[in-house]
Amino acid sequence: MATARVAAGRATVPAAVEATLLASLVWGLLPGLAPGGASAWAAGGGVCRPAPDDVWFPVASVTTQGRLLLASGDVARLAWLDTPEAVAPGRKAALDGLLGGAAAPEIRARNGGARDRWGVLGVVADVDVKGQCVNVQTWLLGRGLARLRPEAANEPAPADLQAWRDAEKAAETAKLALWSEPAYAPLPATQPGAILRQEGRFVIVEGQVVSVNEQTGQTWLNFGSRWSEDMTVSAPARIWRMVKRSGLTAARLQGGLVRVRGIVESRGGPMIELASPAELEVAETGSRP
DSSP, X not given: OOOOOOOTTSOOOOHHHHHHHHHHGGGGSSTTOOOGGGGGGSOOSSSOOOOTTXXXXXXXXXXXXXOEEETTSOEEEEXXXXXXXXXXXXXXXXXXXXXXXXXXXXXXXXXXXEEOTTSOEEEOEEEEXXXXXXXXXXXXXXXXXXXXXXXXXSSOOOTTHHHXXXXXXXXXXXXXXXXXXGGGSOEETTOHXXXXXXXXXXXXXXXXXXXXXXXXXXXXXXXXXXXXXXXXXXXXXXXXXXXXXXXXXXXXXXXOEEEEEEEEEEESEEEEEOXXXXXXXXXXXXXXX
């Protein structure tokens, strides 16, 4: 099976590992078949009932990258998701199975979706499968076929954000698909060297916030005493205000265990600059330090 091309900088996996991951995806081709913790994320509640701004799009096919080719000729990508290379072909197979189980191969795009500069529609998508409204993002995250990747905070986060986090965590705990491969495990903030080797790539980092430096234009979360060497998270003023509105104040974060995701930069030590408040969350008790 050919490996789909992905954005430069994402992690790569040997062919043997990819084959193992793809074999594990057979469980989740149709709702309700996934094992373990992912089964809870197979279906939603009741028939999809669109809001006034929602739009239904007939789907012609799924591309090898897991995007949706619409009957209109437009291409839609599933917003707020990151698909590592190893599971990109598996996501296509899973989406083919999901859409094949629908009464009609079409998706409901929340608020009609939003086009990027290349004309691709970014959608939060639902599909009606045997009378159940299935959110496609939740369904893929719960099977370990994608990682949550928040998008730039020009609008409030989708109402599904917590459900997406829960689905991802269930798949991670059950070590489904990509989560069975150590290459995609959260990186400990106490290992700045290992994080820095991922410069330019999307990663998830977990660790304890040692200090918070809150300034007028920028706020820094420090994960060590040497800011020039240790892991740091920076938040521009606009994003930091959103973070605080979500309840994550400096007082709550300092000394706490957090999970952050984003692109690694080299600023002496490794740094992730928040583009969305959803990239930062309090880690669950028992998570990797």
